[in-house]
Amino acid sequence: xxxxxxxxxxxxxxxxxxxxxxxxxxxxxxxxxxxxxxxxxxxxxxxxxxxxxxxxxxxxxxxxxxxxxxxxxxxxxxxxxxxxxxxxxxxxxxxxxxxxxxxxxxxxxxxxxxxxxxxxxxxxxxxxxxxxxxxxxxxxxxxxxxxxxxxxxxxxxxxxxxxxxxxxxxxxxxxxxxxxxxxxxxxxxxxxxxxxxxxxxxxxxxxxxxx
Amino acid sequence: xxxxxxxxxxxxxxxxxxxxxxxxxxxxxxxxxxxxxxxxxxxxxxxxxxxxxxxxxxxxxxxxxxxxxxxxxxxxxxxxxxxxxxxxxxxxxxxxxxxxxxxxxxxxxxxxxxxxxxxxxxxxxxxxxxxxxxxxxxxxxxxxxxxxxxxxxxxxxxxxxxxxxxxxxxxxxxxxxxxxxxxxxxxxxxxxxxxxxxxxxxxxxxxxxxx
Numbered sequence: 367x368x369x370x371x372x373x374x375x376x377x378x379x380x381x382x383x384x385x386x387x388x389x390x391x392x393x394x395x396x397x398x399x400x401x402x403x404x405x406x407x408x409x410x411x412x413x414x415x416x417x418x419x420x421x422x423x424x425x426x427x428x429x430x431x432x433x434x435x436x437x438x439x440x441x442x443x444x445x446x447x448x449x450x451x452x453x454x455x456x457x458x459x460x461x462x463x464x465x466x467x468x469x470x471x472x473x474x475x476x477x478x479x480x481x482x483x484x485x486x487x488x489x490x491x492x493x494x495x496x497x498x499x500x501x502x503x504x505x506x507x508x509x510x511x512x513x514x515x516x517x518x519x520x521x522x523x524x525x526x527x528x529x530x531x532x533x534x535x536x537x538x539x540x541x542x543x544x545x546x547x548x549x550x551x552x553x554x555x556x557x558x559x560x561x562x563x564x565x566x567x568x569x570x571x572x573x574x575x576x577x
Numbered sequence: 578x579x580x581x582x583x584x585x586x587x588x589x590x591x592x593x594x595x596x597x598x599x600x601x602x603x604x605x606x607x608x609x610x611x612x613x614x615x616x617x618x619x620x621x622x623x624x625x626x627x628x629x630x631x632x633x634x635x636x637x638x639x640x641x642x643x644x645x646x647x648x649x650x651x652x653x654x655x656x657x658x659x660x661x662x663x664x665x666x667x668x669x670x671x672x673x674x675x676x677x678x679x680x681x682x683x684x685x686x687x688x689x690x691x692x693x694x695x696x697x698x699x700x701x702x703x704x705x706x707x708x709x710x711x712x713x714x715x716x717x718x719x720x721x722x723x724x725x726x727x728x729x730x731x732x733x734x735x736x737x738x739x740x741x742x743x744x745x746x747x748x749x750x751x752x753x754x755x756x757x758x759x760x761x762x763x764x765x766x767x768x769x770x771x772x773x774x775x776x777x778x779x780x781x782x783x784x785x786x787x788x
Contacts, residue, residue, distance in 0.1 A: 501767075
């Protein structure tokens with residue numbers, strides 16, 4: 367299997383599988399666009415508020431998830447998506463606090479920044495517990511994601527969070543009971559990625575019984 | 578946040594973020610190519626062999642993971658990758674048995690086929706326990722992945738597995754102790770995706786203590 371040779375990268379050729387798009391849309395009056403493929407390394411942080419015993423998560427509109435909710439035959443180029451047939455709510459996900467690695471800081475420093483920017487908690491650097499690193503995917507882009515665990519208190523809350531200027535992120539809090547119900551929903555798609563599910567199950571297995 | 582309008586899909590424009598490639602390479606003498614983005618829905622199956630108390634996993638070369646191991650400055654178009662500097666082993670992953678939804682069969686039937694094709698176990702349909710459905714990603718493609726759990730016995734093993742004609746997949750078996758060590762490795766990137774980590778932690782939390 368390891369006998370690999372003649373490896374060469376070429377620009378994407380005409381393909382029946384790969385159709386990269388730019389999605390253009392207006393959100394709260396602001397025109398935006400999103401390219402439906404990413405390549406940066408990233409960090410993800412499982413945040414647990416020990417003052418009120420809740421997991422701190424983020425909620426946002428994800429164009430790629432929205433696209434995923436639209437029937438293939440309705441994904442026409444240069445043709446507006448019918449937002450009555452496909453409510454934008456379909457694209458709203460619940461995820462771990464996370465961010466891309468695009469600065470010359472340590473991974474823990476980037477994670478600390480994301481906890482502040484997205485969730486409004488100013489945590490000391492040593493509050494970030496390294497969990498592990500893995501591939502963000504295997505079939506598409508496969509950058510490195512680094513997972514951290516971080517306990518916070520209400521005293522550390524210094525701002526509303528919500529992301530930086532061009533982001534629209536809401537903080538969501540869930541108790542352990544609520545999160546158990548959320549991840550085991552039947553009959554609907556859990557609108558969250560596998561990295562979120564990994565983080566939650568890691569928490570349930572490693573932290574939950576000790577808190 | 579839900580105030581989304583004017584949604585329109587356009588072909589990917591020039592972008593600093595999104596650089597889709599086709600990777601061309603030769604594997605065991607066979608020329609192959611792989612587009613580094615996928616969009617199909619998929620199934621993933623956590624397989625546990627109760628005859629010998631091992632998890633049954635798959636190992637394969639993933640061009641996207643290999644690409645992810647190459648420094649950005651060495652990702653030049655039309656220029657062979659230096660396989661001495663970047664050993665192809667970097668692209669070999671351990672994953673759950675999985676497959677794309679590209680047939681008009683039920684999800685459980687597709688999962689049953691994958692268990693046979695990749696791992697060589699012929700399981701009854703009702704052995705496939707539905708876990709949940711989630712988004713395969715959020716930043717890039719975000720198709721639906723459906724997770725199943727399946728217990729197998731040595732009696733169900735009818736072939737070597739290894740995937741269909743153009744696949745080169747090896748079956749890997751790990752005990753619970755081995756898998757715990759694998760997912761908690763420090764100092765190296767776990768060469769597996771979050772869906773694998775989710776599946777393993779789901780297993781450790783829900784099944785492990787009952788077996």
